[in-house]
Amino acid sequence: FFSRRLRKHGFMRAFATPALLLFSIQAAADAATLRTPFPVFYSPSTPDRASRLAAWLSAAAGDWCHALLPPVFPQDFAVTWSPTADSPVRMANSTTGESLFIVRPPFGRLGKQMETVLRLGRSPRNIESSFSAAHKVANAAFHLRAQQCFAARCHPCVASPDVLWAAIFEDDVAFVPGYSPGAARDFPRLLAAATATAAADGANKLQLAVGNAGQEVDLDYSPKKYCAPHARNVTGWDTARLRVCHHFSDSHAFAVSHAHASAVVAAHAALVARDGRGAGACLNPWHSSTCGDDPGVLRDFFEQCDRPKRRQPPSDTRLSCRGLVLAGLRVPWALLHNNTVGFKMAGAHKQDSYGIIARMVKETAVWKQILEEGHATLHRGHAFNATRADEKGRVRREKRREAQRAGKLTSLAKGIRAGR
Numbered sequence: 001f002f003s004r005r006l007r008k009h010g011f012m013r014a015f016a017t018p019a020l021l022l023f024s025i026q027a028a029a030d031a032a033t034l035r036t037p038f039p040v041f042y043s044p045s046t047p048d049r050a051s052r053l054a055a056w057l058s059a060a061a062g063d064w065c066h067a068l069l070p071p072v073f074p075q076d077f078a079v080t081w082s083p084t085a086d087s088p089v090r091m092a093n094s095t096t097g098e099s100l101f102i103v104r105p106p107f108g109r110l111g112k113q114m115e116t117v118l119r120l121g122r123s124p125r126n127i128e129s130s131f132s133a134a135h136k137v138a139n140a141a142f143h144l145r146a147q148q149c150f151a152a153r154c155h156p157c158v159a160s161p162d163v164l165w166a167a168i169f170e171d172d173v174a175f176v177p178g179y180s181p182g183a184a185r186d187f188p189r190l191l192a193a194a195t196a197t198a199a200a201d202g203a204n205k206l207q208l209a210v211g212n213a214g215q216e217v218d219l220d221y222s223p224k225k226y227c228a229p230h231a232r233n234v235t236g237w238d239t240a241r242l243r244v245c246h247h248f249s250d251s252h253a254f255a256v257s258h259a260h261a262s263a264v265v266a267a268h269a270a271l272v273a274r275d276g277r278g279a280g281a282c283l284n285p286w287h288s289s290t291c292g293d294d295p296g297v298l299r300d301f302f303e304q305c306d307r308p309k310r311r312q313p314p315s316d317t318r319l320s321c322r323g324l325v326l327a328g329l330r331v332p333w334a335l336l337h338n339n340t341v342g343f344k345m346a347g348a349h350k351q352d353s354y355g356i357i358a359r360m361v362k363e364t365a366v367w368k369q370i371l372e373e374g375h376a377t378l379h380r381g382h383a384f385n386a387t388r389a390d391e392k393g394r395v396r397r398e399k400r401r402e403a404q405r406a407g408k409l410t411s412l413a414k415g416i417r418a419g420r
Helices: 002-009 017-031 047-063 108-120 134-152 184-200 258-273 296-302 355-360 364-381 383-417
Strands: 038-042 064-068 077-080 089-093 099-103 165-169 205-207 227-229 240-245 253-257 278-283 323-328
Touching: 038 047, 038 134, 038 184, 047 064, 047 184, 077 134, 077 355, 099 134, 099 258, 099 296, 108 296, 108 364, 134 165, 134 258, 134 296, 165 184, 165 258, 184 205, 184 240, 184 253, 184 323, 253 258, 258 278, 258 296
Parallel strands: 038 064, 038 165, 205 323
Antiparallel strands: 077 089, 089 099, 165 253, 205 253, 227 240, 240 323
């Protein structure tokens, strides 16, 4: 759906006065005689967010190439569900009818939260995971169409085959002097150097807004959620660190390689074509232990694909995400997720939920059946992976036994030679 809107709006659309300031930044970039600007996709949802974003992007006007996409709003999408245990949730463009996301039972993180709600007898009204929050559907659509545009090279900023990386910023990220690495005026150049280092080390995603307040990253008590220094930092940038973080959610701003954006688009197309049944059709390109899984809609959508192998060499070009984190010296992020302006669904009640989903979470009897049958559905969906994992486990166990037997024989031989 994004391509028609991009053509209609000439790649840009001024919806409020602050957006005109963003256009002036673009004009300044076009007039500058600097080397190749770093492409950045964004789509302000409110005038205030447009102003905030323009304020710090303008410091490096000539070094950014602005791919300003039309704004996306929750009411742009039609969300449907039938009150049966086997019905998927479908999210489509409300104007064109184009299918964007299909999430089948048991609905990923939302299903896990509903399971907890039913087990503890709590109210489901506070659930805001995945598509239960309308603004998260719009956010996922922005992330998708930015990567679709990059993959198809639909914008002048990414038209050249020489453009190998692009940044994607949500509209509430901010550069914070004294905390973010470098200076705002130099940030595109830092990003170019950091992505070159990341690419050389086998990464295809560089995360920038990681571990903000309220996000569980690098926890002392968690054996899974931790960060470690990367093997090297970005040469020439003393205030920047490269880190490897594991099992985190933040993905508010990142740079992605063209190859990986293309992989995301291909997996999305395969899932939509198979009506959300991804077993054997695609590998999950969105999440791995080193990549953030936000937005939640994309996490739950792509979880319907097969899981990539855990261990892959840097030369492996399959669909798995291999991430690094760019951070400052004092904080675990390069850009702050400054979510100070709530963006909710338009309407008389300003509720951030689609009506059908608000009713869905109250269908207790249906949810019990969803969770009973959904786990079986999820198991069947990953049956190929499960069978393959069982076979690999059997092979590993056999190799361990062989190694143990060899070890005992070696110890025995050493003992004989030693005269014991």
